[in-house]
Amino acid sequence: MGGAARAIGWELRRRHRLGVIALGAYVIIFLAIKLVILGPGHPIRLNPPNGLAALIIAPVSMTLFYFVAVFSYGLSGDVAARQSIYPSRMFTMPVTTRALAGWPMLYGTSAAASLWIATAILVRWSGGADVYVPWVWPALLSAACLAWTQALMWMPYGLPGMRVVIAALWLAVVDVIVLLALNYKASELVMVAVCAPQIPFAYLVAWYAVGRARRGDNPDWRGLFAPRKRPASAG
Numbered sequence: 535m536g537g538a539a540r541a542i543g544w545e546l547r548r549r550h551r552l553g554v555i556a557l558g559a560y561v562i563i564f565l566a567i568k569l570v571i572l573g574p575g576h577p578i579r580l581n582p583p584n585g586l587a588a589l590i591i592a593p594v595s596m597t598l599f600y601f602v603a604v605f606s607y608g609l610s611g612d613v614a615a616r617q618s619i620y621p622s623r624m625f626t627m628p629v630t631t632r633a634l635a636g637w638p639m640l641y642g643t644s645a646a647a648s649l650w651i652a653t654a655i656l657v658r659w660s661g662g663a664d665v666y667v668p669w670v671w672p673a674l675l676s677a678a679c680l681a682w683t684q685a686l687m688w689m690p691y692g693l694p695g696m697r698v699v700i701a702a703l704w705l706a707v708v709d710v711i712v713l714l715a716l717n718y719k720a721s722e723l724v725m726v727a728v729c730a731p732q733i734p735f736a737y738l739v740a741w742y743a744v745g746r747a748r749r750g751d752n753p754d755w756r757g758l759f760a761p762r763k764r765p766a767s768a769g
Contacts, residue, residue, distance in 0.1 A: 538629040542637045550604050560593055561656065578657055594653050598646060602680050605642030606687040613687065614695050616754065618747030620688040625748045634748070635740040639684055643677035643733060650676050671725035675712060678732035679705060685736045689743035692755030708732065 547554075567589070578586045603609050611619025624634060650673040657667050686701040715728055746752075 538627065538633040539637050541627065542624075542634075543641060546604065546638070546641060553600060553604070557593075557597055561652075564589055564593075564656070590653065590657065594649065597649055598676060598680075601642060601645050601649065602683050605638055605645065605680060606684045607638075608687060611687075613697055616691050616694055616696070617752050618688050618690045618743060619697075620744055620747050622747075631745045631748055632741055635688070635744040636737065639681055639737055639740055642680045642684060646676040646680040647673040668722055668725075671722055671729050674726060674729035674733070678729050678736065679708065681733050681736035681740070682708065685740035685743055688740055688747060690746050690752045692753040694756075 578590065607619055607621055610621060613619060620634070627634070651669065654667050654669055654672075682705060683701060686704060687697060689697070691697050691700070711728060712725070715725055720728075
């Protein structure tokens with residue numbers, strides 16, 4: 535397992551180190567603008583957002599989408615295809631399917647959760663915000679959404695484009711559940727209870743998906759929707 539962790543981590547780091555460097559450079563630039571140019575007298579306003587909030591919200595959102603693409607291997611696969619987009623070259627590694635599914639998910643969920651924690655620290659350290667910024671449940675929600683994206687991207691499907699539809703619908707369901715909980719002013723403990731179990735469930739689905747892909751189990755349902763040929767008339 536240690537070898538699998540190092541190999542998968544090394545490949546992700548080698549392919550995407552420039553993105554990590556760019557993210558670190560942006561944080562330094564933001565802090566320079568906030569602390570040196572504007573000074574502590576300009577708080578971050580989130581309701582409604584001011585310019586400083588936009589300097590955080592937009593890059594954090596783009597970074598989360600980037601993490602989703604990186605850790606689901608969406609940048610190197612065809613999301614509209616029937617086959618799993620999990621890299622087939624990794625199926626030959628002498629490791630278990632649990633490791634193939636688990637280590638990218640562990641790295642991805644850790645990155646997504648760390649992104650939110652870093653954002654919350656950045657907001658507080660640079661002068662605070664006009665609303666309370668929770669620590670735990672948004673980090674878990676980010677991790678859960680990334681984990682479900684991985685699981686659904688790695689699953690083989692019977693029809694082209696089916697992956698995109700199912701992933702969009704399922705992530706929408708997760709978001710609706712969270713929004714309903716927020717609408718009814720659920721406590722942070724309840725929000726944690728809603729978000730945290732999503733991650734192990736997503737891992738089980740990912741394990742199953744990678745196992746199918748590794749066995750070459752790629753269903754093809756296109757024949758079910760193909761027009762039937764009419765029998766040739768005698769004569």
